[in-house]
Amino acid sequence: MSNDSLESWSTLNASWEDIGAENGTDLSPKDGFDYELSPYLIANILISVSILLFSIFGVMGNGTVTWFLVFCMRRNPFTIFILHLAVADLGALMSLSSFLIMKVLSSFSDTITNLHLLSVFECSFFFMYNTGQYLLTAISMDRCVSVVFPLWHRCHQPPHFSTLVCASIWIISFLLTVNGMVLLIFTVTRYPFFYLLLVNAMLCLPLMTVSTLVLFIKVYFRSKQRKKGKALTAILLALLFFLFLAFPLTCVLLICFFTPLINNNVESVTISVALLCSCLNCSINPLIYFLIGRNKRARSRESMKVILRRLFKEEENCREKREVPVQTRM
Known part of the structure; x- marks a missing residue:
């Protein structure tokens, strides 16, 4: 794989040197730091710093959720989905942070190793990013079925349904990412992830939008005598934030693929x-769990472990209460 093919392929890898060159400034380290920074370069630097700062909190939050669900709580079908989603968000944040750090380092060294590492981190980010989309789509559909058809959901769901769905999602996402990497290696197309992004926009977006709308109607417009579950509210908020924060990247990349380049800086x-x-989307889910699961009447501060246990235990208790009448009738 040639050096030029790597540079031309990477949609995310718009180098800061190109921004400086287009504005008439040379950003090569040999000229020292005596150059005028363009507004586009300053914006990219500020955004990259913001991403790294938010990634630190996101890695801590998703790491805490992952550790708690693996070691501190008995897993159920609902928490299995949440665990895999936290792992996908954690991987996406770590890949994106590594990509940005290598991006800064590659600005001072044009070695082929840096370009290969950039491609590896970018492929890893797309892998985790798409896995998170598929997992949240599966979660939204599962919650939608549980609310619309509760009896069918608890009586006809296979014992290890959540585990099988999550494993299938990881395998499918991995195969699609490998397919993109093969297209990159053999330079079959300039945009190897184009079809993957198109599938996300045409499949995940409609399914998640319909599921979110159904959940919103069933939760907030049903009888006031029935208590709204905190876990379901947390999923609703996660879906809404996902629609507003995660899908813009897919839309922006698709627009860049379909429209000719007018301004590389923009x-x-x-x-x-x-x-x-x-x-922000990958970092916000632990915050949602914290805000929804905490006891507002408690005077003392509660640990994250207590809050997560209350949030996810509520879903498990509700599931057990629904299963008792079915077993009694039998």
């Missing part, structure tokens, strides 16, 4: 903003 900043939105 495109680079737009993609950076979309990456920032994706970073």
Whole structure:
């Protein structure tokens, strides 16, 4: 794989040197730091710093959720989905942070190793990013079925349905990412992830939008005598934030694929903003769990472990209460 093919392929890899060159400034380290920074370069630097800062909190939050669900709580079909989603968000944040760090380092060294590492981190980010989309789509559909057809959902769901769905999603996402990497290696197309992004926009977006709308109607417009579940409210908020923060990256990249390049600087900043939105989406789920699961009447501060246990235990208790009448009738 040639050096030029790597540079031309990477949609996210709009180098800061190109921004400086287009504005008449040379950003090579040999000229020292005596150059005028363009507004586009400053915007990219500020956005990259913001992504790294938010990634730190996101990695801590998703790491805490992952550790708690693996070691501190008995898993159920609902928490299995949440566990895999936290792992996907954690991987996406770590890949994006590594990509940005290598991006800065590659600005001072044009070695082929840096370009290969950039491609590896970018492929890893797309893998985790798409896995998160598929997992949240599966979660939204599962919650939608559980609310619309509760009896069918608890009586006809296979014992290890959640595990099988999550494993299938990881395998499918991995195969699609490998397919993109093969297209990259053999330079079959300039945009190897184009079809993957198109599938996300045509499949995940409609399914998630319909499921979110159904959940919103069933939860907030049903009888006031029935208590709204905190876990379902947390999923609703996660879906809404996902629609507003995660899908813009897919839309921006698809627009860049379909429209000719008018201004590389504007495109680079737009993609950076979309990456920032994706970073916020991957980091916000633990905050949603914390805010929804905490006891507002408690005077003392509660640990994250207690809050997560209350949030996810409620879903397990509700499931057990629904299964008792079915077993009694039998």
